[in-house]
Amino acid sequence: MKVTVGEVLTRIASSRVVPTGPRCEMCAAGIGDEHQHVVDVQVRSLMCVCRPCYLLFAPVDADLRYKAVPDRYLEFPDFDLGPGRWESLEIPVGLAFFFRNSLLDKYIVFYPGPAGATESELPIDSFETVLEENPGLAQMRADVEALIVSVPTSGQSP
Ligand SMILES: [Zn+2]
Ligand SMILES: [Zn+2]
Structure with missing residues (x-):
């Protein structure tokens, strides 16, 4: 043509x-x-x-x-997960998004999986502990703001 x-x-x-x-x-x-x-x-x-x-x-x-959705980005440089905390959230990878859904009145987590983004409910007690240890997270608005957490993965170590 x-x-x-x-x-x-x-x-x-x-x-x-x-x-x-x-x-x-x-x-x-x-x-x-x-x-x-x-x-x-x-x-x-x-x-x-x-x-x-x-x-x-x-x-x-x-x-x-x-x-x-607010036009703001917050950083939490002091965000801290105690030893074993990530594992206690039962997230199989090193990257996840957390947000609170106001209709369900629950925190939900999304993480990348083999079939695309995987959504799951969090073990409540474990995530409550994370929130208590990081009070700054209370600023996050339900539904419209998400917390992105990336942790170093341990790789193939035995
Ligand atoms: Zn758009
Ligand atoms: Zn319009």
Whole structure:
């Protein structure tokens, strides 16, 4: 197939008239690559949204199905897992995401597995201990913020 310069220019011009790219999943307005997100708490999925839709769901205390994902990243340099603590969480790999689901009123963990991300409930007592030892984690907002933990894996040692 032969494409002339003229055709290419026409395509570029027409793609400018009909905007493509990401759209708000609530109101279908065009949004840039940098945009905000809300969580659908019931199905636990992220939606890409425009600023006005985002602000609609931003109030922290609103009891809504959708919750705005904060534009913040927190670090916990003092985060500490005591000896054997990771093993007690029954996570078979060295990387995991933790978050609190407000509907279930429970902490959930996700970690990479052979069949994709694996979701499981945490052994409550073990995770309660981690929370008690790291009180800073209480700042984490339910549903919309996750704690990412990466621990060195012991490898193939006997
Ligand atoms: Zn919108
Ligand atoms: Zn997005």
